[in-house]
Amino acid sequence: MKTVTIKDVAERAGVSPKTVSRVINGEQHVRPEVREVVQRVVAELDYRPNAFARSLSSSRSYLLGLFIDDPVSGYASDVQLGALMRCRARSYHLVVEPVVLGSDGWRAQVADSIAALRLDGAIVTPPICDETELLDIFEAAGLPMVRIAPRMDFGRSGVVQMDDHAAAKEMTEHLIALGHRSIGFVKGDPTHSASAKRYDGFLAAMAGAGLSVAADHVLEGDFSFRSGLELGEVMLRREGRPTAIFASNDDMALGVLITAMKLGIGVPDMLSVAGFDDAPTSRAAWPQLTTIRQPKAEMAAAAVDILADPHYRGDMTAERYQMSLDYVLVERGSTGKVGG
Amino acid sequence: MKTVTIKDVAERAGVSPKTVSRVINGEQHVRPEVREVVQRVVAELDYRPNAFARSLSSSRSYLLGLFIDDPVSGYASDVQLGALMRCRARSYHLVVEPVVLGSDGWRAQVADSIAALRLDGAIVTPPICDETELLDIFEAAGLPMVRIAPRMDFGRSGVVQMDDHAAAKEMTEHLIALGHRSIGFVKGDPTHSASAKRYDGFLAAMAGAGLSVAADHVLEGDFSFRSGLELGEVMLRREGRPTAIFASNDDMALGVLITAMKLGIGVPDMLSVAGFDDAPTSRAAWPQLTTIRQPKAEMAAAAVDILADPHYRGDMTAERYQMSLDYVLVERGSTGKVGG
DNA sequence: CGGTCATTTGACATCGATGTCGGAATTCTG
DNA sequence: CAGAATTCCGACATCGATGTCAAATGACCG
Numbered sequence: 001m002k003t004v005t006i007k008d009v010a011e012r013a014g015v016s017p018k019t020v021s022r023v024i025n026g027e028q029h030v031r032p033e034v035r036e037v038v039q040r041v042v043a044e045l046d047y048r049p050n051a052f053a054r055s056l057s058s059s060r061s062y063l064l065g066l067f068i069d070d071p072v073s074g075y076a077s078d079v080q081l082g083a084l085m086r087c088r089a090r091s092y093h094l095v096v097e098p099v100v101l102g103s104d105g106w107r108a109q110v111a112d113s114i115a116a117l118r119l120d121g122a123i124v125t126p127p128i129c130d131e132t133e134l135l136d137i138f139e140a141a142g143l144p145m146v147r148i149a150p151r152m153d154f155g156r157s158g159v160v161q162m163d164d165h166a167a168a169k170e171m172t173e174h175l176i177a178l179g180h181r182s183i184g185f186v187k188g189d190p191t192h193s194a195s196a197k198r199y200d201g202f203l204a205a206m207a208g209a210g211l212s213v214a215a216d217h218v219l220e221g222d223f224s225f226r227s228g229l230e231l232g233e234v235m236l237r238r239e240g241r242p243t244a245i246f247a248s249n250d251d252m253a254l255g256v257l258i259t260a261m262k263l264g265i266g267v268p269d270m271l272s273v274a275g276f277d278d279a280p281t282s283r284a285a286w287p288q289l290t291t292i293r294q295p296k297a298e299m300a301a302a303a304v305d306i307l308a309d310p311h312y313r314g315d316m317t318a319e320r321y322q323m324s325l326d327y328v329l330v331e332r333g334s335t336g337k338v339g340g
Numbered sequence: 341m342k343t344v345t346i347k348d349v350a351e352r353a354g355v356s357p358k359t360v361s362r363v364i365n366g367e368q369h370v371r372p373e374v375r376e377v378v379q380r381v382v383a384e385l386d387y388r389p390n391a392f393a394r395s396l397s398s399s400r401s402y403l404l405g406l407f408i409d410d411p412v413s414g415y416a417s418d419v420q421l422g423a424l425m426r427c428r429a430r431s432y433h434l435v436v437e438p439v440v441l442g443s444d445g446w447r448a449q450v451a452d453s454i455a456a457l458r459l460d461g462a463i464v465t466p467p468i469c470d471e472t473e474l475l476d477i478f479e480a481a482g483l484p485m486v487r488i489a490p491r492m493d494f495g496r497s498g499v500v501q502m503d504d505h506a507a508a509k510e511m512t513e514h515l516i517a518l519g520h521r522s523i524g525f526v527k528g529d530p531t532h533s534a535s536a537k538r539y540d541g542f543l544a545a546m547a548g549a550g551l552s553v554a555a556d557h558v559l560e561g562d563f564s565f566r567s568g569l570e571l572g573e574v575m576l577r578r579e580g581r582p583t584a585i586f587a588s589n590d591d592m593a594l595g596v597l598i599t600a601m602k603l604g605i606g607v608p609d610m611l612s613v614a615g616f617d618d619a620p621t622s623r624a625a626w627p628q629l630t631t632i633r634q635p636k637a638e639m640a641a642a643a644v645d646i647l648a649d650p651h652y653r654g655d656m657t658a659e660r661y662q663m664s665l666d667y668v669l670v671e672r673g674s675t676g677k678v679g680g
Numbered sequence: 681c682g683g684t685c686a687t688t689t690g691a692c693a694t695c696g697a698t699g700t701c702g703g704a705a706t707t708c709t710g
Numbered sequence: 711c712a713g714a715a716t717t718c719c720g721a722c723a724t725c726g727a728t729g730t731c732a733a734a735t736g737a738c739c740g
Contacts, residue, residue: 003455005726016690021728029688048455052392052401053726056695061392077417084438088449093435093457098424109428115343115388117433225624251624258626281624284565284591286598345696356720361698369718393696396725 004047013041024049051093061118064307066096066300067110069128075277075296079125079148082297086304095119099128107137114141121145121307123300124157127192144313146303146321151193158306158321160299164194167292167327168201169208171246171274174290174329176209179338180244180272184217184235186228186256188248195223198248198276217242221252228255236263236271243271243338250275250282253289257334268336278330287333295325344387353381364389391433401458404647406436406640407450409468415617415636419465419488422637426644435459439468447477454481461485461647463640464497467532484653486643486661491533498646498661500639504534507632507667508541509548511586511614514630514669516549519678520584520612524557524575526568526596528588535563538588538616557582561592568595576603576611583611583678590615590622593629597674608676618670627673635665 010017015034022030023038030038041047055061066083068076080096087094097113100106113119114137122138122145129135129147135156138145146158175183185202188195199218206213219235221227228247232255235241247253253275257267265271267287275282278293302323306312312321350357355374362370363378370378381387395401406423408416420436427434437453440446453459454477462478462485469475469487475496478485486498515523525542528535539558546553559575561567568587572595575581587593593615597607605611607627615622618633642663646652652661 006728007726017726018690018728019688022689025728031688034688046451048452050396050458050726051456052396052458053695054728056390056392056396056697057726057728059695059728080436081438084436091452093453095433096420096424096436098421111386112388112431113433116391118390118392254624261626281621284594284598284621284624286601346698347696357696358698358720359718362719365698369716371718374718390696393725394698396727397696397698399698399725 003050004045006047006049009038009041009045009047012045013038055118059118061120062092063117063119064092064094064304065113065117065119065122066094067099067122067124067128067134068096069099069101069125075279076125078296079123079300082300083123083304085297086301090304090308092120092304092308099134101128101131107133110134110137111141114138114143119143121312123148123303123307124150126150126194127189130191130193144307144316146306148299148303149193151196154322155317158303158312158316158323160302160306160323160325162294162299162325162327164197165201165204167329168198168246168248168276169205170201170329171276171290171292172202172205173209174331175244175246175272175274175335176205176211178244178272178335180242181211181338182214182217182240182242182244183211184219184242184245185213186231186235186245186247186252187218187220188252189222190220192223195248202246214240214242221248223249223251225251225255228252229259230255232256232259233263236260236265241271244274244335245271246274246276248276250277250279250289250291253291253334254281254285257285257287257289267334272335272338274335282332285334290332290335291330293328293330295327298325343390344385346387346389349378349381349385349387352385353378395458399458401460402432403457403459404432404434404644405453405457405459405462406434407439407462407464407468407474408436409439409441409465415619416465418636419463419640422640423463423644425637426641430644430648432460432644432648439474441468441471447473450474450477451481454478454483459483461652463488463643463647464490466490466534467529470531470533484647484656486646488639488643489533491536494662495657497656498643498652498663500642500646500663500665502634502639502665502667504537505541505544507669508538508586508588508616509545510541510669511616511630511632512542512545513549514671515584515586515612515614515675516545516551518584518612518675520582521551521678522554522557522580522582522584523551524559524582524585525553526571526575526585526587526592527558527560528592529562530560532563535588542586554580554582561588563589563591565591565595568592569599570595572596572599573603576600576605581611584614584675585611586614586616588616590617590619590629590631593631593674594621594625597625597627597629607674612675612678614675622672625674630672630675631670633668633670635667638665 006017006020010020084094124147126149129150149161187199219231221231245256257273275289275291278291282289282291346357346360350360363375464487466489469490489501527539559571561571585596597613615629615631618631622629622631
């Protein structure tokens, strides 16, 4: 099956290849009649430009890299899907590159994909978006990047994030509105950017309501289900346990939920549990988790938009490349009025 | 930052570009001394071949496409990771392409990625690996493909799968060995290739043990958590409910588990529940699910190997391109001896 | 109607690699 | 040691598009 090239189209349309190129790239300076003829022939022959030839000559690759720490997490898949769909709409393609920080050759791996594929841009997700060494590599390669929910160095690139602080504050206020006064908090992995923000939001809401936070009602987990299990047990076995527990993500909230179940503490009658993320698992529990839905796909899509913006390169820190998207508080069965 | 090209290497090494090309591609007919010099210069300059230029001239793209129905599912992520890592090891790159069968332009989308990126091969996952129209497109484009766990048309491409029948049989035998005689089964989505095989494996084990299967102990779900909830309720509310339920995947098993919990039926004391897939959620429940671990990542890796094999094209149906990989029965807390 | 200027168009070089093929250097014959 | 056979290496064309620049065309004006 011979593939159709720009030359074939040109011949058939009776123009030069360059003119065909002009038409498919929507450049000006082509007479409307000619444009139309070319477009017709393109459709007839079902011509599709060879992306390689195109990048080779134009030094744009129409390829974006999505750099991800743990490609199996639900977080990653949502981000990926959002990026994928937006890429498609803009006729970009997406190359997913896992970054295994511990491993031997990760630096070389990253450099390889940048150099070999001539990526037009990089989307970097937490937690590796705060890995200075990684950012250095991108900068050295002159590769524009957009980071999703980074913790620091905001000036170093475009940023898409959501307001973790406000979301955690709102969730806490939700619990307070339900009558809870003694609220426990499970912090997330301190190396993730979001952990501190969520905790601060929690503290702000408590302070705003004039409530104190008992020292032993705050524990530090690592975002894993297991840590939720363990810390839940610690907190719930203590004297004067809280009437509500707000965990920094759904996996840990689930751990708390299951521990409560084991200990015979009814949810939400005797204990309210709130999570964060709206992970798929948050619906696979009983009762289902009240949680915060992050606009993960939308954040990724926004990142693609930024990278596709021709003005972005060279002015990565402009105001309009620092975006903040909205979250949603999803109320389900795991939270209720204090005392049932 | 000027990028290093093959010419730079050639000049510095005092040879022609073609010789450099020979060295990096491991071709023969290069004197060992020369080879060594070139390799040294390559390392010195940190030279990396431009993948586009390479594909343009060699008509190989070193790009594989992973065509996926639902990129967010846990299944997809595992497959993707497996493929990704193997690609990396073989210096291929992976482009993930979601296929939304219902959508308007999906045919054009697929054709686009094939034509624009000049993919070297396609990996197709269930359930779309049984979509005749999709396979037609690949064939028309002359694109070698490998399908993972297809249901039909095995002769049409290389195939990597696991033995669903044997796995379901083994799980059923496991339940029987625990003393269960009355075992319920929740079938999966009939459009997925695996559903029938798993059901047949179940029947085979039951027949092998001389046990009968009550008609109302077999229900048909669709692999969703919700269908597990609903069907679990149907089966467990009936008179003479089974002492064990084997669901065709973990999501549905989880639904059954939670329904049992709601109805006050203790697991595993009063009811054993078994799943299939070893989804991440299977560990996020209490008790954790006994299940079958599919070698998803390994299957994907094997698919990459096949596509990278230069002999594959043209002889896609050879015996050695029909692979079957091993599963593992993972025993956790959700199954136990009958009657506690 | 000749001259100026803007708009269209195409010839040609180029991007960075590999395929082909022929010549030079080396090794193997008898 | 001449002649044949290999092995090694490079000149050149090529892949399929786009950038550059100059030529051709047409519009407009006094």
